[in-house]
Amino acid sequence: EAGVAQSPRYKIIEKRQSVAFWCNPISGHATLYWYQQILGQGPKLLIQFQNNGVVDDSQLPKDRFSAERLKGVDSTLKIQPAKLEDSAVYLCASSYPGTSGGQFFGPGTRLTVL
Amino acid sequence: QKEVEQDPGPLSVPEGAIVSLNCTYSNSAFQYFMWYRQYSRKGPELLMYTYSSGNKEDGRFTAQVDKSSKYISLFIRDSQPSDSATYLCAIDTHSWGKLQFGAGTQVVVTP
Structure with missing residues (x-):
């Protein structure tokens, strides 16, 4: 079974630039999550989708972050404009609905904002 | 106050401990x-998942939950250098x- 795929793996941008991350979840997983993991901290949930609908985006900084999941499969997370404090690893995870403990994580995208 | 507190370590132990x-x-x-x-x-990899208070074993890993004390533990027996990693606890209210997540504890197992 293929795991969660993410790209790019690394990205370096300057502040005020925009960036986008892509995630392809495990086949059949209706629930998709985006997390932000700052160095030395645990992952923090940014947004949760079930199919192509948003379940929870209460911690997403909506003035600069946006996410979409078209057709209920792949998802993109965008930051525009980026700030220095956005430097982090952005993790995508997927699961079957209602299986909190069954979240499978991708390798993450390491973003550095200069 | 954070909802989940976890000592960041690092925790260094000899192989087998x-x-x-x-x-x-x-x-x-x-x-x-x-x-x-x-x-x-x-990315993080799920090791153990428990719902109720008590112990759960899976190979060399044992998870303990004490809801009355709001305290959870993970024990790794016969530790190996390949166990060197960061261990994160994660807690949910409704399985939704x-x-x-806790901040993670870095573990180093030395040969």
Whole structure:
């Protein structure tokens, strides 16, 4: 079974630039999550989708972050404009609905904002 | 106050020793308790998942939950250098996926 795929793996941008991350979840997983993991901290949930609908985006900084999941499969997370404090690893995870403990994580995208 | 507290370590142990990790939490509504392992530059990997108070064993790993004390633990027996990683506890209220993670404890197992 293929795991969660993410790209790019690394990205370096300057502040005020925009960036986008892509995630392809495990086949059949209706629930998709985006997390932000700052160095030395645990992952923090940014947004949760079930199919192509948003379940929870209460911690997403909506003035600069946006996410979409078209057709209920792949998802993109965008930051525009980026700030220095956005430097982090952005993790995508997927699961079957209602299986909190069954979240499978991708390798993450390491973003550095200069 | 953070909802989930976890000592960041690092915790260094010799090969073969028992590794003891723990987290405390503040919200008594938490019902689902997980431990994830994260190797450097990788995503977290689920190790253990428990719902109720008590112990759960899986090979060399034992997870303990004490809801009355709001305290969870993970024990790794016969530790190996390949166990060197960061261990994250994660807690949820309703199995809906909004996990609250601890900061992670870095474990180093020396040969």
